[in-house]
Amino acid sequence: xxxxxxxxxxxxxxxxxxxxxxxxxxYNKRSLYPxxxxxxxxxxxxxxxxxxxxxxxxxxxxxxxxxxxPEIVEGHEDFVIKPAHGSGGSGICVITRxxxxxxxxxxxxxxxxxxxxxxxxxxxxxxxxxxGQPDQALIEYRVKFDPLFExxxxxxxxxxxxxxxxxxxxxxxxxxxxxxSDGKANLHQGAVGAGIDMMTGRTTHAIWxxxxxxxxxxxxVTIGGLEIPHWHKLLTLAAQCHELxxxxxxxxxxxxxxxxxxxxxxxxxxxxxxxQIANRRGMSQLLEKISKLKEIPASAAERATLGQExxxxxxx
Amino acid sequence: MRKLHLxxxxxxxxxxxxxLTYYKIAVIGLxxxxxxxxxxxxxxxxxxxxxKPDNAIKVSLPLPPNSPxxxxxxxxxxxxxxxxxxxxxxxxxxxxxxxxxxxxxxxxFYRVVLLETEESKQESSVPSPVYPQIPNYPExxxxxxxxxxxxxxxxxxxxxxxxxxxxxQLNIAQSAPAPELKxxxxxxxxxxxxxxxxxWILEGARIPSRIVQGLRLQDGKEYSDLEYFLQVYDGERWRxxxxxxxxxxxxxxxxxxxxxxxxxxxxxxxxxxSIQYTVAxxxxxxxxxxxxxxxxxxxxxxxxxxxxxxxxxxxxYKVLLMIPLGALxxxxxxxxxxxxxxxxxxxxxxxLAFRETELLWGVILFSLVVGLGLLLRAYVEQLKLLLVxxxxxxxxxxxxxxxxxxxxxxxxxxxxGLSVALFPIVIMTMTIxxxxxxxxxxxxxxxxxxxxxxxxxxxxxxxxxxxxxxxxMFFTFPELLLVVLAIILLLGRYSGxxxxxxxxxxxxxxxxx
Numbered sequence: 001x002x003x004x005x006x007x008x009x010x011x012x013x014x015x016x017x018x019x020x021x022x023x024x025x026x027y028n029k030r031s032l033y034p035x036x037x038x039x040x041x042x043x044x045x046x047x048x049x050x051x052x053x054x055x056x057x058x059x060x061x062x063x064x065x066x067x068x069x070p071e072i073v074e075g076h077e078d079f080v081i082k083p084a085h086g087s088g089g090s091g092i093c094v095i096t097r098x099x100x101x102x103x104x105x106x107x108x109x110x111x112x113x114x115x116x117x118x119x120x121x122x123x124x125x126x127x128x129x130x131x132g133q134p135d136q137a138l139i140e141y142r143v144k145f146d147p148l149f150e151x152x153x154x155x156x157x158x159x160x161x162x163x164x165x166x167x168x169x170x171x172x173x174x175x176x177x178x179x180x181s182d183g184k185a186n187l188h189q190g191a192v193g194a195g196i197d198m199m200t201g202r203t204t205h206a207i208w209x210x211x212x213x214x215x216x217x218x219x220x221v222t223i224g225g226l227e228i229p230h231w232h233k234l235l236t237l238a239a240q241c242h243e244l245x246x247x248x249x250x251x252x253x254x255x256x257x258x259x260x261x262x263x264x265x266x267x268x269x270x271x272x273x274x275x276q277i278a279n280r281r282g283m284s285q286l287l288e289k290i291s292k293l294k295e296i297p298a299s300a301a302e303r304a305t306l307g308q309e310x311x312x313x314x315x316x
Numbered sequence: 317m318r319k320l321h322l323x324x325x326x327x328x329x330x331x332x333x334x335x336l337t338y339y340k341i342a343v344i345g346l347x348x349x350x351x352x353x354x355x356x357x358x359x360x361x362x363x364x365x366x367x368k369p370d371n372a373i374k375v376s377l378p379l380p381p382n383s384p385x386x387x388x389x390x391x392x393x394x395x396x397x398x399x400x401x402x403x404x405x406x407x408x409x410x411x412x413x414x415x416x417x418x419x420x421x422x423x424x425f426y427r428v429v430l431l432e433t434e435e436s437k438q439e440s441s442v443p444s445p446v447y448p449q450i451p452n453y454p455e456x457x458x459x460x461x462x463x464x465x466x467x468x469x470x471x472x473x474x475x476x477x478x479x480x481x482x483x484x485q486l487n488i489a490q491s492a493p494a495p496e497l498k499x500x501x502x503x504x505x506x507x508x509x510x511x512x513x514x515x516w517i518l519e520g521a522r523i524p525s526r527i528v529q530g531l532r533l534q535d536g537k538e539y540s541d542l543e544y545f546l547q548v549y550d551g552e553r554w555r556x557x558x559x560x561x562x563x564x565x566x567x568x569x570x571x572x573x574x575x576x577x578x579x580x581x582x583x584x585x586x587x588x589x590s591i592q593y594t595v596a597x598x599x600x601x602x603x604x605x606x607x608x609x610x611x612x613x614x615x616x617x618x619x620x621x622x623x624x625x626x627x628x629x630x631x632x633y634k635v636l637l638m639i640p641l642g643a644l645x646x647x648x649x650x651x652x653x654x655x656x657x658x659x660x661x662x663x664x665x666x667x668l669a670f671r672e673t674e675l676l677w678g679v680i681l682f683s684l685v686v687g688l689g690l691l692l693r694a695y696v697e698q699l700k701l702l703l704v705x706x707x708x709x710x711x712x713x714x715x716x717x718x719x720x721x722x723x724x725x726x727x728x729x730x731x732x733g734l735s736v737a738l739f740p741i742v743i744m745t746m747t748i749x750x751x752x753x754x755x756x757x758x759x760x761x762x763x764x765x766x767x768x769x770x771x772x773x774x775x776x777x778x779x780x781x782x783x784x785x786x787x788x789m790f791f792t793f794p795e796l797l798l799v800v801l802a803i804i805l806l807l808g809r810y811s812g813x814x815x816x817x818x819x820x821x822x823x824x825x826x827x828x829x
Contacts, residue, residue, distance in 0.1 A: 004818050004825055011824045015813040017651055022811055118700045125702050127753070189759065212823055277823050 012282030014273060019249075023287065027166070027248025028269050035245050036267040040084040040136055045244050051237065052263045054080075054141040054255075061136045063124055066117050072139050080143075081116070083123040084136040089184040091128030093119055094142060094156070106155050106183050143263060146256040148226060152176050152192075154218040156183030157255055159265055160196070160234065161275060163283065164250045165290050167242035167300070169235045169307035172196040173278040174203055174228070179218045185253075187274045192216060194223045195279030198311035201231025207277045234262040235304035241267055243300075286314055322809055326802040333798035344610045346792055347602035349785060354431065354602045356389060357533050357571075360594045361426040363581060367418035371585030373398075375413040377426060378574040386571050387431045389600070389608050394425035407575045422586070429598070430533075430571060431605055445524040445549050451516060460500055465521050475523055475550040480562035482517055483546070486510070487560060511544040511559050512577050524549040527577040528556070533569040535597040540590065542573055542580055622791055630791075635671065637790040640800045642667050642777040647807050649773045654814030657770040658750045666747070666774035667781060669740035675778055679771065682744065684721065686767070689714050689748035690755075697752075711745045718744075 008015075014023075035041050046053045057079060058072035073079050077098060083091040093116070094106040102110040111119075120137045122128070129135040149158045156177030163170045173193045177183045180190030187193050192213065194206040206213050206223040215222055228234065238252040241264060251271025254262045276282050289310060297303050340346045347354075359380075367373055379402065382388055393400055398413040413424055453461050468481035486504075504510050515525045526549075529542035545566060547554040556566045566572070574580060583589045607623065622633050642664040649655045649663075657663050670678035692713045696706055718741060747770070755763040780786070790796055813821075 001818070005813060007825050008813060008818065008821055011821075013813075013817075013821050013824055015811075015817045015821075016654070017814060018811040020811075021809060121702055125704065188762070207823065210820060210823065277821060280823065282824070 008282075012284040012286075013276055014282060014284045014287065016273065018284070019270075019273060023165070023249040024270055028250075029246070032246050033269050036247065036250075036269045037087075038084050039082065039086075039266055040138060042245070042267055043138070043140075046241075046264055049240070049244055051240055051244060052260065054143055054257075054263050054265065057139045057141065059084075059136055059138055060120055060124065063121060066120050066124070069117065069120060069139070070113065076141075078142040080138075080140050081120060081123070082138050082140070083128040084138055085126075085129035085133070086123075086135075087128075089186050089189070091119075091123055092184070094183070096142070143255045143257050143265075144259065146229065146258050148229065148256070149174070149176065151219055151221040152194075152216045152223055152226070154178050154183065154216075156181070156185060159185050159253045159255045160228065160262075161271065162235065162238040162252045162254065163271055163275060164238050164242050164252055165287055166248050166293070166296055167239055168290055168296065168303045168310070169198070169238050170286050170290065171275055171279055171281070171283050171311075172198060172235075172238075173275045174226075176206075176216065176223070178208070178216070187272065187278075192223065193274055193278035194226075195275075195281070196228065198235075198308050201228040201234070202226065203228070205278065205280050207274070210274075210277060212280070229256065230261055232301075232304060232308075235307060236301045237262050237264060239300040239303040239307070242303075245269075286310060289314070319809065322805060326805050329798045329802040329805075333795045333802070336795040337793040340606075340793060344613075345602070345606045347606070349788065353599040354605055356598050356600045356605070357386075357430040357432070358596045358598045359428050359430065359531065359533075359571075360596075361428075362592045362594070363424040363426075363583075363589070364592075365422050365583050365586035365589035367420065367422050368585050368587060369419065370417070373413075373415045373418050373422070373586060374584040375424060375586075376582045377411045377413070377424075377591075378578075378580060379409040379411055379426065380428060380430070380571055380573050381407075381409055381575075383572055385433060387433050387609065388428055389431050389605060390429040392427045394427070398424065429600070431600075431609075432569075444551075445526070447522050447524055448519040450522060451519050453520065457500055461517055461520050464517065469521070475548055476555050476557070476564060478521065479514075479518060479523060479525070479546070479548045479557055480564070483514060483557060483559060483562035486514065486517070487562075507544045507559065508577065511546055514546050514559060515577070518548065526554070526575060528572050529574045529577075529580065530566070530570050530572040531593055531595065532567060533571060533595050533597075535595065537595045539593040539595070542593075543570075544577075622794060634787055634791050635668070637794060637797065638781040638787060639664060639668070640797050640804075641786060641790070642781050644800055644804055644807075645777040645780050646773055647804055649776065651807055651810060652814060654816030654820075655769045655773055656766050657773050658747060658754070658766050662743075662747065662750070663770050663773040663777055665743045666770060667777035669743045670774065670778040671782065672740060675775065675782075678778070679775065681718075681721065681740075682747075682771070685714060685717055685744050686748055686751065688717055689744065690752055692717075693748055693752050707745070707749055710748055711741075714741055714745045714748065 035045065040059060043053055043056055047056075057076060058068075060066060060069065060072075073095075078094075078096050080095070081093040086092065093111075095103045095111075095116075096106050097104050099110060102112060103116055104110055123135050123137040126133050126135050143157050145153075145157050152158070153176045158174055158176045160172055160174050162172040173195050175185040175187065176192040176194065177185050178190050178192055182189070185191050187207075190209065192206050192208045194203040196202065197204055203224055203226045206216075208217055214224065234254055234256075237254060241252045242248075242250060245267055247267070247269055249269075249271075251268035253265040253268065255265050257263050297306060341348060361377065363375065363377060365375075375398075379391070380386070380388065393411065393413075395413050397418075398415045401412045401414075403410050403412060411426060464482060464485050467485065468478050472478040472481050486500075500513070504513055511527045515527060518525045526547050528545050528547055530545065531539060531542060544559055546557045546559050548557060549555075555564060557564055581589060581591045622630060622637075625633065643661065646657070646660060646663050650657065650660070666682065669682070672678075673681055689710060693706075693710050696709050701709065747767070751763050751767050754766055
């Protein structure tokens with residue numbers, strides 16, 4: 001057992017306790033959590049500082065306003081409803097098109113207006129929020145993801161998770177929905193995680209259910225070697241989010257829209273650790289190096305470049 | 317820096333916790349285990365006499381003093397209609413009973429409970445006695461005594477051995493009387509006169525001596541008289557000598573009742589008086605002994621112990637004080653082992669619920685109710701209710717479910733099903749709600765993982781919290797919670813891998829090296 005411990009340590013794997021004690025507790029002020037836990041506030045902040053996010057169609061805050069839903073989505077063929085305080089992709093409802101007065105969900109179900117109203121009511125009553133406090137429902141633009149991922153995701157939007165430490169992007173992975181994850185991009189729900197080479201923006205290895213895999217479990221397409229477009233821009237976007245929230249240790253989820261390019265979907269103050277397995281590389285050496293840096297560039301683009309340089313140095 | 321602070325803090329917490337505990341064990345004498353019992357001696361002194369009519373009655377009875385070897389835990393006087401006063405002079409305590417008139421046979425009792433203590437330190441500063449003047453022995457005895465003292469002086473080195481020689485001579489004389497000692501021996505008819513005479517003879521060599529009377533403690537014995545020992549002062553302290561053979565030291569299990577040769581009992585206005593001592597060995601809860609000792613020693617700490625609370629409050633605290641231990645188990649299982657549970661303290665709550673149902677029945681009941689509750693909740697889900705009404709509906713159904721289970725079990729003759737209380741119902745409802753949420757959000761696999769994790773942790777927590785020794789220890793030494801706190805603080809800074817992470821990150825072990 002001590003052999004295993006040694007190997008993990010040598011691989012630089014950050015464990016849950018270390019993440020909590022050395023990074024989250026030290027670099028993330030508790031009072032800043034509401035900024036990222038509330039997607040509405042995150043969105044307003046992002047919009048204020050010019051960070052690209054999916055367009056907000058409307059917000060429903062009280063039960064009475066549920067009836068306003070048709071009004072809000074009027075003129076939008078497709079949209080997404082999500083709870084402002086949801087976590088791990090819970091409570092998100094994606095409507096892809098309308099059909100005979102019904103709404104077609106991304107999993108193929110046809111929902112009546114009543115079904116959707118019930119879902120919104122559930123969101124408002126706090127069903128999906130942490131601790132069950134009353135919540136708000138956001139209705140926003142549905143991302144049309146880049147065709148690049150068409151063959152490696154199953155119903156749902158793949159996103160790119162980047163860990164940003166002190167404003168410097170450290171490591172990234174693509175999260176690909178599967179049949180098992182029901183179109184959601186969370187690894188613990190069965191999504192595939194694919195590591196990304198920080199220099200080139202190409203996918204490398206992938207894991208699924210903590211097992212290394214090469215092909216997507218549903219489509220059978222090889223996952224490695226996909227090149228993510230606008231890679232540096234995407235990293236810069238992720239780095240920008242540091243200023244937005246003021247959190248030192250941050251997970252940034254970005255989606256690639258086929259027309260709008262990278263859009264920030266949400267921020268996470270306690271990003272998971274499986275990203276290390278997806279990259280087959282621990283991140284503790286990098287994090288330690290960054291924690292010792294005396295000066296950090298002010299511009300997000302420079303920080304993105306610095307992140308790539310550190311990655312390269314760490315690899316050799 | 318921060319680590320040093322933490323280590324110092326934990327050190328101080330442990331120091332205070334363990335130090336107070338040690339103090340309570342070593343000084344107050346609190347036992348470490350609940351069932352610990354200590355042997356005590358119960359001695360009953362029974363005084364009986366016949367009152368002379370038309371006479372006031374005064375009875376004086378010496379009481380055993382608090383000696384370094386024996387501690388008076390409890391004493392009681394039983395004397396119907398008699399006035400009682402206890403007097404203490406510089407050597408003895410004496411009880412005085414008095415009554416204006418009495419008729420017929422009278423009985424007085426004095427009962428004492430003695431605890432034998434280990435601290436057998438000598439009375440450190442006894443005032444040195446006055447060296448006696450050589451008495452004026454009667455003419456016929458003077459040469460005999462002089463001769464005895466002369467022989468003893470030749471055969472001895474110090475006060476003790478000198479006295480021993482005198483005792484030997486007098487005793488040998490008694491069994492095979494030398495003719496010249498006969499006049500002396502006719503005064504010696506019983507132990508009391510032997511002791512008195514020894515003291516008197518030793519005065520001829522200016523040796524201070526005194527007589528002590530006491531009881532040999534033997535279970536189930538009855539005595540009608542106290543035993544006599546002679547104590548001589550060797551310049552520093554009193555040394556006890558057996559008046560039969562001159563052996564030094566008091567026998568073990570011997571309690572000095574009275575110092576001096578005075579008659580034990582004096583009664584005015586009576587006839588046919590007799591006294592009887594009954595000795596019996598008994599057991600007492602060590603905890604009670606510690607309490608009465610601390611009162612006696614003027615240690616106020618015990619007044620602030622949880623034992624001073626009313627009994628029903630004590631019982632609440634017995635449970636309450638175990639919760640930190642359960643929390644420690646949860647911390648350990650989550651942060652060191654890495655087992656997933658519903659919330660942080662749900663397992664502690666479930667474990668507390670088990671206390672009311674017993675473990676096996678608790679687990680069965682829990683699984684049954686949670687399983688059925690989940691089914692019912694899935695059904696309610698169809699009705700598309702809002703959150704709070706739905707929770708209330710599930711709660712109502714859980715109550716009905718448990719009531720139903722209780723009735724069925726009662727009919728089957730299984731009384732365990734009845735041991736449900738208010739508390740577990742709320743906990744089970746919360747669990748059902750949490751579990752069904754997890755089920756929806758993360759799938760049934762995750763929900764089962766978490767519910768089994770919670771159940772496992774709560775079973776371990778229950779087992780830990782139900783160890784009687786721990787319950788007793790935390791109740792008697794609540795300061796031990798500081799040690800628990802210290803451990804929790806230390807675990808709070810543990811930033812190493814969790815045991816389950818070795819499994820989670822196993823890909824690194826295979827691929828990297």
